Amino acid sequence: MTSARPSDPPSPPTADVAFLLAQVGAHAAAQFAERLSPLQLLPPHAGILRALRQSDGMSQTALSEKLGMFPSRLVGLIDALEERGLVERRSSAEDRRSHALHLTRAGQEMVQRIGRVAQEHRRALCAALDAAEQAQLAALLGRIAAEQQLSPGVHPGYRKLGKGRPGAPDG
Amino acid sequence: MTSARPSDPPSPPTADVAFLLAQVGAHAAAQFAERLSPLQLLPPHAGILRALRQSDGMSQTALSEKLGMFPSRLVGLIDALEERGLVERRSSAEDRRSHALHLTRAGQEMVQRIGRVAQEHRRALCAALDAAEQAQLAALLGRIAAEQQLSPGVHPGYRKLGKGRPGAPDG
DNA sequence: TATTGTTATACTCTATAACTATA
DNA sequence: TATAGTTATAGAGTATAACAATA
Numbered sequence: 001m002t003s004a005r006p007s008d009p010p011s012p013p014t015a016d017v018a019f020l021l022a023q024v025g026a027h028a029a030a031q032f033a034e035r036l037s038p039l040q041l042l043p044p045h046a047g048i049l050r051a052l053r054q055s056d057g058m059s060q061t062a063l064s065e066k067l068g069m070f071p072s073r074l075v076g077l078i079d080a081l082e083e084r085g086l087v088e089r090r091s092s093a094e095d096r097r098s099h100a101l102h103l104t105r106a107g108q109e110m111v112q113r114i115g116r117v118a119q120e121h122r123r124a125l126c127a128a129l130d131a132a133e134q135a136q137l138a139a140l141l142g143r144i145a146a147e148q149q150l151s152p153g154v155h156p157g158y159r160k161l162g163k164g165r166p167g168a169p170d171g
Numbered sequence: 172m173t174s175a176r177p178s179d180p181p182s183p184p185t186a187d188v189a190f191l192l193a194q195v196g197a198h199a200a201a202q203f204a205e206r207l208s209p210l211q212l213l214p215p216h217a218g219i220l221r222a223l224r225q226s227d228g229m230s231q232t233a234l235s236e237k238l239g240m241f242p243s244r245l246v247g248l249i250d251a252l253e254e255r256g257l258v259e260r261r262s263s264a265e266d267r268r269s270h271a272l273h274l275t276r277a278g279q280e281m282v283q284r285i286g287r288v289a290q291e292h293r294r295a296l297c298a299a300l301d302a303a304e305q306a307q308l309a310a311l312l313g314r315i316a317a318e319q320q321l322s323p324g325v326h327p328g329y330r331k332l333g334k335g336r337p338g339a340p341d342g
Numbered sequence: 343t344a345t346t347g348t349t350a351t352a353c354t355c356t357a358t359a360a361c362t363a364t365a
Numbered sequence: 366t367a368t369a370g371t372t373a374t375a376g377a378g379t380a381t382a383a384c385a386a387t388a
Contacts, residue, residue: 013293013297013302013305013306013309014293014309015286015289015290015292015293016309017293017296017297017305017308017309017312018199018203018289018292018293018296018297019289019324019326020309020312020313020316021192021195021196021199021296021312022196022197022199022200022203022326023196023316023321023325023326023327024192024196024312024315024316024319024321025192025193025194025195025196025197025199025200026193026196026197026200026326026327026328027316027319027321027327028189028192028193028196029193029196029197030327032189032193059346059347060346060347061345061346061347069379070379070380070381071346071347071348072347072348072349072350072379072380072381072382073378073379073380074347075347075348075349095345095346095387095388096346096386096387096388097345097346097347097386097387097388098345098346098347098387099346099347115186118186118189118190119186121186121189122184122185122186122188122189125188125189125192125315125319126184126188126189126315127318128314128315128317128318128319129311129314129315131184133311134184134188135184136307136311137188137308137311137312138184138185138187138188138191140300140304140307140308140311141188141191141192141195141308142191143299143300144195144296144297144299144300145191145194145195145198146299147298147299148195148198148296148299150194150195150198153190154194155190155193155194155197156194156197156198156201157197230369230370231369231370232368232369232370240356241356241357241358242369242370242371243356243357243358243359243370243371243372243373244355244356244357245370246370246371246372266364266365266368266369267363267364267365267369268363268364268365268368268369268370269364269368269369269370270369270370
């Protein structure tokens with residue numbers, strides 16, 4: 001693609017902006033998944049850990065709602081995290097049906113490692129841009145995300161859909 | 172998300188830029204797929220038509236290479252397009268094994284309709300930004316795409332992977 | 343009777359492998 | 366023997382439905 005210097009006159013918007021968003025976004029997701037694999041985690045695992053760091057002690061139902069995924073899907077993901085000692089299911093005394101989810105010490109450390117991976121990922125992904133430009137990009141994307149009512153920190157790939165098809169490629 | 176006014180001092184880059192890219196990108200892809208559904212097309216179909224408009228008469232092998240998908244996957248997709256009279260397989264006289272793929276008149280018209288859908292998609296997706304900001308965003312994304320060596324017009328969701336997992340959510 | 347979490351099942355998408363017809 | 370395209374098979378990933386325990 002051609003780069004645009006600041007002095008270039010602004011060109012009228014084309015549909016390419018939307019395609020570029022989908023293209024670069026899918027690339028970003030794939031790269032992140034790859035960087036995550038040495039930690040033996042899949043992106044949904046990381047999303048769960050991230051959500052728990054933000055609000056520890058959620059029930060599975062609450063978490064599934066927050067992440068927009070089916071409770072049944074959560075089961076296997078949490079199983080894996082619990083087997084590795086990153087997350088703990090504590091059965092509540094009040095309502096013995098529900099499990100409060102807590103990050104263990106190891107889980108908190110894993111969140112730190114994920115953060116470092118994410119930083120390195122950002123660095124490599126945005127190598128073409130300097131710090132100011134990256135901030136500019138973040139600001140533009142943040143405004144789109146807000147206007148499109150995307151929940152902060154929740155990837156659309158987690159969402160459960162009523163009827164429509166899931167997000168297939170292209171954009 | 173908070174919006175940043177031009178007067179704000181540039182903040183240092185955070186990993187959020189990468190996540191925002193994946194998040195907004197996945198949203199863009201999902202929205203585009205939804206807008207495409209009235210045309211009875213899936214995103215890969217649109218990708219094929221787009222590629223054929225650019226270089227009409229390719230063989231299926233050449234097309235599969237260009238789009239980064241397996242030839243076997245292409246078969247069903249092209250079947251659907253041919254049944255609807257959008258694409259034509261012309262068997263070559265020289266090498267009767269290979270089929271040259273051509274857009275029909277209806278296929279060319281469908282490409283026009285897809286273009287209009289893409290424009291409307293872009294308009295809705297980038298409603299938060301004015302024309303100059305959209306151009307700015309496109310320029311930044313284009314530089315990332317170039318530096319990351321993404322083929323223009325080719326969505327990573329099409330690619331065939333050797334071993335690594337496909338692009339799961341998050342980012 | 344309703345709800346939490348779980349298990350079981352089905353469906354979609356796509357990679358891999360086997361096959362045919364040409365070359 | 367190799368290649369273009371096709372068909373058949375199998376594996377992820379995830380939604381839907383059925384279920385057990387508790388409320």
